[in-house]
Amino acid sequence: MLNARIKLRHLQAFLEVARQRSFARAADRLAITQPGMSKTIRELEEILEASLFERTARGVALTQAGLTLLRHAGPALRALEEGIGAVGGSGQGARWLNVGALSTVESRLLPEAVRRFQADGPPGVGINVVSGPSAFLLSRLRRGELDLVVGRMTEAREIRDLAFEHLYYERLLLVVRAGHPLAGVDPLPAEALVAHPWILPPPQTTLRQQVDSFCVRHALALPETLLETLSLPLGQGVTLGSDAIWVVPEEAVRAALDEERLVELGVSLERLGGSVGLCTNASLEPSLALDAFCEILREVAADTSGAVI
Numbered sequence: 001m002l003n004a005r006i007k008l009r010h011l012q013a014f015l016e017v018a019r020q021r022s023f024a025r026a027a028d029r030l031a032i033t034q035p036g037m038s039k040t041i042r043e044l045e046e047i048l049e050a051s052l053f054e055r056t057a058r059g060v061a062l063t064q065a066g067l068t069l070l071r072h073a074g075p076a077l078r079a080l081e082e083g084i085g086a087v088g089g090s091g092q093g094a095r096w097l098n099v100g101a102l103s104t105v106e107s108r109l110l111p112e113a114v115r116r117f118q119a120d121g122p123p124g125v126g127i128n129v130v131s132g133p134s135a136f137l138l139s140r141l142r143r144g145e146l147d148l149v150v151g152r153m154t155e156a157r158e159i160r161d162l163a164f165e166h167l168y169y170e171r172l173l174l175v176v177r178a179g180h181p182l183a184g185v186d187p188l189p190a191e192a193l194v195a196h197p198w199i200l201p202p203p204q205t206t207l208r209q210q211v212d213s214f215c216v217r218h219a220l221a222l223p224e225t226l227l228e229t230l231s232l233p234l235g236q237g238v239t240l241g242s243d244a245i246w247v248v249p250e251e252a253v254r255a256a257l258d259e260e261r262l263v264e265l266g267v268s269l270e271r272l273g274g275s276v277g278l279c280t281n282a283s284l285e286p287s288l289a290l291d292a293f294c295e296i297l298r299e300v301a302a303d304t305s306g307a308v309i
Contacts, residue, residue, distance in 0.1 A: 177239055
């Protein structure tokens with residue numbers, strides 16, 4: 001039975017501090033004072049007889065007790081909000097499927113899945129797509145703010161108790177513009193790469209982990225001229241107009257490679273590639289819309305040329 005002393009404001013404050021990793025930012029988002037926010041969290045900790053947050057150099061972090069509460073409080077509050085919305089709207093209006101998308105699936109898999117879902121999926125269901133690094137998206141999935149995360153994320157520590165379903169493997173490539181000094185050099189010595197600027201995923205992403213492993217294997221130091229981004233349009237634009245080397249998922253550049261506007265370099269960043277798949281939160285209430293979209297994603301993955309299922 002829910003402790004009668006725990007109020008909705010306690011849980012809302014807890015989730016916002018967990019989301020912002022800062023009492024000050026959470027207080028600002030909820031339009032209350034910082035002392036008021038601290039008091040609310042302290043009340044909740046006293047009721048639960050457990051410490052929920054600990055202070056770090058970067059703000060606040062969840063304790064083990066806080067992580068346990070987060071797993072349950074996020075989905076519960078979301079279900080409550082949806083129920084209130086359904087009653088208030090008399091069951092009318094669009095329902096939403098909230099999907100987190102990593103850059104590995106933004107070019108082919110996800111666009112085709114959305115197109116098929118809109119054509120053949122449940123009526124009256126809209127799709128809201130949020131992009132970003134895996135840590136950000138998986139934390140939102142754990143809080144119940146997303147229904148699903150799609151992409152390459154098996155290396156992500158944040159998966160933990162979330163459920164991952166493999167769809168296919170995809171390699172990270174090293175690509176350059178056609179006519180680049182290194183284009184067509186095969187085999188290409190790895191040390192030749194550092195003479196040119198690099199475009200690569202930001203630190204603390206699963207894709208960057210593969211880049212770092214490649215550099216360790218080949219005893220390379222990253223060049224001084226770097227562009228760190230997950231933006232596919234930005235990466236492609238800079239690569240096509242410069243001598244930069246772009247570290248990018250194969251799906252994102254398949255069309256440009258086929259058109260010979262971009263060229264894969266003659267050195268392999270990784271052998272097999274990473275596992276691209278679906279990540280869900282088993283503590284969330286399942287829905288027909290989510291089941292339908294996941295099935296469409298499986299079909300599109302199976303239809304993708306060269307996919308290994």
